[in-house]
Amino acid sequence: MNFKNKDIISIRDFSKDEIIHVLRTAEKIENKPDIDLMKGKVMSSLFFEPSTRTRLSFESAMRKLGGDVIGFSDPSGTSLKKGETLWDTIKMADKYSDIIVMRHPVEGAARLAAEASSVPILNGGDGANQHPTQTMLDLYTIIKSKKKIDNLNIGFLGDLKYGRTVHSLAIALSHFNVNLYFIAPDALKMPDSYLEELSEKGIKYVEESDLMKVIKELDVLYVTRIQKERFPDPVEYKKYAGVYQINKATLEGVKPDLKIMHPLPRVNEIHPEVDDTDHAIYFEQAGNGIPIRQALIALTTGMVK
Amino acid sequence: MNSKKMLQISGIQEGTVVDHIPTKSTFKVAEFLNLKEGKNIVTVGMNFESKKLGKKGVVKIGERFLTKGEVDKISLIAPDARISIIKDYEVKEKFSVEIPKILNGSISCANNNCITNNQSITTKFYVLSKDPLKIRCHYCERTLGKDDIEVA
Ligand SMILES: [Zn+2]
Numbered sequence: 001m002n003f004k005n006k007d008i009i010s011i012r013d014f015s016k017d018e019i020i021h022v023l024r025t026a027e028k029i030e031n032k033p034d035i036d037l038m039k040g041k042v043m044s045s046l047f048f049e050p051s052t053r054t055r056l057s058f059e060s061a062m063r064k065l066g067g068d069v070i071g072f073s074d075p076s077g078t079s080l081k082k083g084e085t086l087w088d089t090i091k092m093a094d095k096y097s098d099i100i101v102m103r104h105p106v107e108g109a110a111r112l113a114a115e116a117s118s119v120p121i122l123n124g125g126d127g128a129n130q131h132p133t134q135t136m137l138d139l140y141t142i143i144k145s146k147k148k149i150d151n152l153n154i155g156f157l158g159d160l161k162y163g164r165t166v167h168s169l170a171i172a173l174s175h176f177n178v179n180l181y182f183i184a185p186d187a188l189k190m191p192d193s194y195l196e197e198l199s200e201k202g203i204k205y206v207e208e209s210d211l212m213k214v215i216k217e218l219d220v221l222y223v224t225r226i227q228k229e230r231f232p233d234p235v236e237y238k239k240y241a242g243v244y245q246i247n248k249a250t251l252e253g254v255k256p257d258l259k260i261m262h263p264l265p266r267v268n269e270i271h272p273e274v275d276d277t278d279h280a281i282y283f284e285q286a287g288n289g290i291p292i293r294q295a296l297i298a299l300t301t302g303m304v305k
Numbered sequence: 306m307n308s309k310k311m312l313q314i315s316g317i318q319e320g321t322v323v324d325h326i327p328t329k330s331t332f333k334v335a336e337f338l339n340l341k342e343g344k345n346i347v348t349v350g351m352n353f354e355s356k357k358l359g360k361k362g363v364v365k366i367g368e369r370f371l372t373k374g375e376v377d378k379i380s381l382i383a384p385d386a387r388i389s390i391i392k393d394y395e396v397k398e399k400f401s402v403e404i405p406k407i408l409n410g411s412i413s414c415a416n417n418n419c420i421t422n423n424q425s426i427t428t429k430f431y432v433l434s435k436d437p438l439k440i441r442c443h444y445c446e447r448t449l450g451k452d453d454i455e456v457a
Contacts, residue, residue, distance in 0.1 A: 010446060085424055108420035108444025127418050129445055193448040 004302035007114035007121045010130045011168045016175035022295055023140050025304060030291035037303055038067030044097040045071035046089065047124070048104040053264070053286075054124045058101045058133075061293035070096065090116040099301050120300035122293075128164050134263060135168040137292040141285040142220055145259050149173070153217050155181035158224035158244055158269060160190040165263045166224055167194055174198055180205040181214050185240045188230065211244060215254055221246075223262045223269050223282075247271035251279060261285050320345070320367040322389040323379060328352055330382045331362025337378045338366070345369045357385060378411040380404045381438060381454055404435045415453035419445035 001021050007013075014022075043062045047055050050073060059069045071093075086104070090113045093100050102113055103124035110123035110130070125131040143149055154173065156166045160182050170180060171194070180198065182190040182205060189207065198205055208214050215221070223246060231237035245268060246260065262270055262282040274280050298304035326334050331351045340347045346367035355361035370390060371379075379386050380402035390398040408430040414421045421428045421444055429443035438451045 012446065086420070087424070105418075106420050106423050107416060107418050107447070108442065111444045112420050112424070112426060126420075127445070129447075 002305075003299035005118075005120055006300050007110075007117075007123075008132050008296050008300060009110045009114055009121065009123045009126075011132045011135045011172045012130075014132075014172070019136070019139065019172060019175060022136055022292070022299065023143055025299055026136075026140050026288075026291040026295035027144075029294045029298065029304075034065065036066045037298055038062060038065035038301070041067045041098040041301060041303075042096065043067055043069050043071075043297065044093040044100040044102075045069050045073075046093060046100060046102040047071070047073045048075045048086075048102065048109070049125075050074045051103050051125065054103060054131075054134075057286075057289040058122070058124060058293050061290050062297060064290065065294055065297065067297070086112060087116045090121075093117075094119055099297060122296060122300070125164075128162065130168060131164055132168065133289065133293055133296060134165050135172050136296070137285065137288045138165065138169050138222070138261065138263070139172055140288050140292050141261060141281060142259075144288065145281050145284075146219060146257075149176045149178065151177060152219040153179045153181065154220045154222065155183055155211075155214060155218040156190075156222045156224070157183045157211060157246075159188045159226045159230060160184040160224070161188040162227075162230060163224045166190070166222065169222065170194060170198060174201040174203050178203065181218065182207045183209070183211050183214065183244075185209055185243075187236070188226065188240075211250070215250065215258075218258055219255060221258060221260050223260060223266075225265075225267055225269055241268070245269060245271060246274055248273050248277070251277070254279070316394060317346070317348075317365055317367045317391055318394055320365065320369055320391050321371055322391060323364045323366075323383070324361070324387045324389065325355065325358065325385045326362040326364065326379075326383040327358055327385075328360040328362045331364065333382050334362070334364050334379055334386075337382070338364075338371070338375060340364075340366060343369070374409065374411040376402055377405050377408055381408075381412070381440075382451070384435065384438075404432055404438070406432055408432065408440065412454050414442045414445060414447065415449050416442065416445050416447045419447065421445075 045059055055073055062069050086109055094117045099120050100117060101122040101124050104126050107127035107129040110121060110126045114121045123130055123132055146152060160166050226241050228237050258279050259281045260279045264282060264286055323334060328351050331349060335349055348365040350363040352360045384404055386402045388400055389396045410427040414428055419442060430440040433439040433441055439448055441448050
């Protein structure tokens with residue numbers, strides 16, 4: 001499998017074998033870190049939209065492998081303000097670095113950047129579209145904690161309409177033999193286009209608005225934030241935000257090895273009292289961003305095969 | 306009335322006839338080809354009898370031949386359309402449109418927050434299904450249906 005110079009733009013670009021190869025590489029790197037692997041290499045970190053967590057995770061991943069990082073964390077004060085096109089910015093960064101990670105508020109920006117660049121582009125999020133390294137770390141978290149992906153019952157809870165992480169993870173999981181549960185209020189249901197895509201791939205799914213009806217069947221529960229601004233009516237928001245809060249009482253009678261994930265930051269979807277139960281793996285999940293991003297950096301620059 | 310007769314009636318010397326358009330898409334075809342702007346003589350006919358479509362529309366454009374991109378665009382809203390190329394009042398060539406696998410530059414993306422609507426680059430779409438029509442933007446990955454398709 002050759003990942004050298006591959007751009008990491010969308011989870012749709014990956015076959016099942018490629019996904020598994022990334023997960024295995026992350027595991028190898030995590031078990032046996034090589035602090036000189038990226039020595040002498042430079043990563044451009046171009047954040048056209050601020051995202052502290054994603055940026056720090058990428059930069060930490062590169063530095064822990066001995067590489068250097070240049071770039072900007074927010075476009076103000078760069079030549080972008082003077083109207084430089086994305087194409088030109090990438091053409092320049094391409095000459096300065098061995099790999100480029102970027103985040104951009106406009107959908108499709110990363111795909112365009114990949115067309116401009118000769119070095120690999122890692123998409124750190126393009127608007128509401130894709131955030132493939134998040135998806136990879138989510139898969140890595142599932143496989144690390146459950147030792148498998150096939151035959152799991154995986155639930156998604158919260159804002160499934162606008163939740164980019166949910167959409168991408170569902171598409172990635174469609175390569176595997178899984179049962180999916182989409183648990184959301186009517187106003188925030190999983191979009192039809194994604195459901196159709198899953199059906200075409202033969203994935204069985206259930207749509208449900210009441211978490212308590214299905215929670216006992218789940219092996220993994222992926223919780224997302226319900227954003228207040230999605231609701232025109234604040235009363236409606238309160239109703240849903242309250243219903244979908246996970247606490248110790250919610251977890252009574254669930255499978256003992258149910259694992260709860262969350263892309264973070266959380267607001268009040270998961271009560272802190274859940275943090276010290278065996279169900280909670282959301283902080284490990286955030287930590288898994290490092291080996292996954294290291295694997296993708298190492299594979300696309302050709303430093304690891 | 307057969308199509309040969311119809312062609313004779315308005316008798317264009319040189320140009321293109323787009324036939325077998327679903328009748329309600331007739332004006333959209335004219336719009337897609339931006340016919341209002343040009344100087345070409347254009348005849349738009351609707352509600353002709355058609356065995357296959359029930360009612361059909363026809364658009365005739367004098368002194369103009371269509372590009373591949375334009376033919377692709379027509380195929381999206383009139384998948385059964387037939388195109389005749391007229392020279393010296395005679396049909397020189399006749400072919401059916403076909404929805405291509407990839408659409409390059411013929412239409413714009415319905416997603417306002419797509420990079421193709423923010424920087425001047427050529428659009429590209431993958432045709433996921435022909436009936437019902439479903440296409441996906443190469444850049445923003447949004448899936449569009451027939452109703453989302455706009456002229457580039
Ligand atoms: Zn688009």
